[in-house]
Amino acid sequence: MTGRPAEFPEGRLSVRGRLAHDKASRSAAGQDFGRVVRQEPWAVFRPESAEDVSALVRFAAAQRRAVAPRGRGHSTFGQAQAADGIVLDLSxxxxxxxxxxxxxxxxxxxxxxxxxxxxxxxxxxxxxxxxxxxxxxxxxxxxxxxxxxxxxxxxxxxxxxxxxxxxxxxxxxxxxxxxxxxxxxxxxxxxxxxxxxxxxxxxxxxAPARVRRYKLYYATPRRLTADQRRLLASDRFPYLEGQLKPDASGWRPRLEAASFFSPPELPLDESLLDDLGHERGSEEIEDLSYVDFVDRLTSSEADLRATGEWFHPHPWWNAFLPGSTVDDLVEEVAARVTPDDIGAGGALLLYPFTRRRLTTPLVRTPDDPVVFLFAILRTAPPDQPTAVEEIIRLNRALYEQVRAAGGTRYPVGTVPFDRADWVRHFGTAWPSLHEAKERYDPHHVLTPGQGIF
Ligand SMILES: Cc1cc2nc3c(=O)[nH]c(=O)nc-3n(C[C@H](O)[C@H](O)[C@H](O)COP(=O)(O)OP(=O)(O)OC[C@H]3O[C@@H](n4cnc5c(N)ncnc54)[C@H](O)[C@@H]3O)c2cc1C
Structure with missing residues (x-):
């Protein structure tokens, strides 16, 4: 790339000596949790202050080199990567x-x-x-x-x-x-x-003192979403999620809810669960400290690291579905993605939200009073690129299906997107994003891995 270093002299002077070009740094920064896309950067920069970040971005802008901020690299499709650019490792x-x-x-x-x-x-x-x-x-x-x-x-x-x-x-x-x-x-x-x-x-x-966690099982996804809607309407639980887990008989829908409490007061299980349509007797109930509850995935991470699955490809798929079409869409997806496809550790997530609580203009969600996050968390076999390519093709097809039904993409997953897709994705928010890009990142150096500009 051509540069005009004189435009940003101070950044150029203070940064150059601190860029890491070694193979190990570039290799780590050219990879993410998804292990689907691999693009090595030209260099990696590890700032110790906001001033460092400022100097690096000035330097990169002068060089017309792309910069990708990287938090913890849990993207699944190269979103925090910068081919031949600079990864700004914020860890x-x-x-x-x-x-x-x-x-x-x-x-x-x-x-x-x-x-x-x-x-x-x-x-x-x-x-x-x-x-x-x-x-x-x-x-x-x-x-x-x-x-x-x-x-x-x-x-x-x-x-x-x-x-x-x-x-x-x-x-x-x-x-x-x-x-x-x-x-x-x-x-x-x-x-x-x-x-x-x-x-x-x-x-x-x-912060709550204690958490009572409920897992309830359902015969069908429709019964699960019916109860999720009921619980949204009554606002009975501060915490509400759901998922379809694979088991021997197919998909097993599960509602997850939690009550926060301070002993000696205890949640009243009967009144919380009485009118719900889960399979009676299937309830799993446990009390936890707040920290143990919110950090509950640490042990799963350790298990997956131990088996090596944490390091396998994760072509995850995430979308927001309108409440009005969620049931049909979930049934269609659950028919196309079988429990065998996603493996024992995988899941289809189904979290209900009240749309009026979602106020961030650039986070695009369907125009429906009730919105569901729907995600396919799957692990692909390592060293089988054609299997991953096949999943990516399916991810794109599922996205098309969701979009046609009024859904939107939660852009953390593995769905190929071109500029026209992004313009459509942002919809009425596109002009303001475009204007802000021209104003705040006039040389288009920031975050190329998203493929937007
Ligand atoms: C195991 C796992 C569990 C997850 N659970 C959830 C969940 O419960 N809820 C949920 O909403 N999502 C979840 N996600 C998705 C996750 O929120 C996103 O992938 C998130 O972007 C990852 O954070 P990160 O720090 O790893 O970001 P990275 O992958 O490092 O970066 C993500 C994007 O943000 C940009 N970026 C990073 N830092 C900055 C910064 N400081 N300034 C500007 N841009 C920046 C990057 O360039 C990139 O485009 C999960 C992902 C994984 C792998």
Whole structure:
């Protein structure tokens, strides 16, 4: 690429000596959790401060070299990669700063686990947590961030008070819903297109003392979604999810709900479960500390690392479905993707949300009062690229089906998308994203792995 280094002299001077070009660094940064796409960068940069990020982005802009911020690399389709560009590895920028009475300031590379471990001892928690806490704050704020309480509190992007951002011109800026709101709304759910989040002020709420977790099993997915709707309407549980797990007889629909409580008061199981349509006697109920509950996937991660499956290809698929068409779509997908296809460790996730809680303009969800996250979590066999290619073709076909039925893509998964797809995906939000891109990242250096600009 040609450059005009004189345009950004200070960045050029301070950064060049700190770029890692060694094979191990480039190889690690050219890979992600998906293990589907592999694009080695020209170099990797590990900032220790927002000033470092600023200097790096100035340097890259001068060189016209692409920059991909990388949180924890849990993308599945190269979203945090930069072929022949620079991966900005934020894993070292991970401090949890001030914990206030109702907010916490954290560096973008901090994991949600470290946020929880810093806030819960003070009786506070971010209202919305992803199921898995090993994701970075910047990584999920760039996409949305959904969990079991999204039906009450929206996504993680709906619970941000302020952001420090380095935009694509290398300028460090602070933005919120009231100050530089254009940038704020272009960065939250903005897939890294306009700026690198370096620090976030997150909303905190009182942390529950204890959690009672309920797993209820259903004869059919329709009965599961019927109860999910009933529970949304009654707002009985603060936490509500669901999934279809493979078992010997096919798909086994399961509702997962939780009540938060402080002993000696206890949840009243009978009144919570009485009018539900699950298979009687199938209930699994356990009490946990809040931290054990929100960090419950740590043991699964350890198991998958031990068997090696954690390192196999994960061509995951994620979409938001309108409540009005969810049942037909789930049945069609469950017929096309069999339990054998996704393996014992896989699942189809089905989480219900109230749409009015979802307020982030760039996180695109269907126009329906009730919206479901629907995801296919599958592990493909290693060293079988044709099997992965086949899954990607199916993922695209399923996306077409979902779009025709009014659904949208949750863009964390493995679906090939071209520019026309993105324009359609963002819909009425496209002009403002496009305008923000031209304003904040005029040289289009940021986050090429999304394939938007
Ligand atoms: C095991 C697992 C469990 C998951 N569970 C959930 C879940 O419960 N709920 C949910 O909503 N999602 C979930 N996801 C999806 C996950 O939220 C996204 O893939 C998320 O982007 C990953 O975070 P990360 O830190 O690994 O980001 P990365 O993969 O490193 O980056 C993701 C994207 O964000 C950009 N980016 C990263 N950091 C920044 C930054 N600081 N500023 C600007 N852009 C940035 C990257 O360039 C890239 O485009 C899960 C994924 C996995 C693999």
């Amino acid at each position: 070292g920028l991970r401090a949890v700063h001030e914990v206030g009475p109702d907010f916490v300031d954290v560096d973008a590379g901090a994991s949600w686990r470290s946020v929880v471990l810093a806030t819960v001892p003070r009786g506070l928690t971010p209202p919305v947590l992803t199921d898995y806490l090993g994701l970075s704050v910047g990584g999920t704020l760039s996409v949305g961030g959904v969990g079991g309480v999204t039906h009450r509190h929206g996504m993680q992007t709906d619970n941000v008070l302020r952001l420090d951002v380095v935009t694509g011109d290398g300028v460090a800026r602070t933005c919120s819903a009231h100050t530089e709101s254009t940038l704020f709304h272009a960065v939250l759910g903005g897939l890294g297109q306009c700026g690198v989040i370096t620090r976030a002020r997150l909303r905190l709420v009182p």
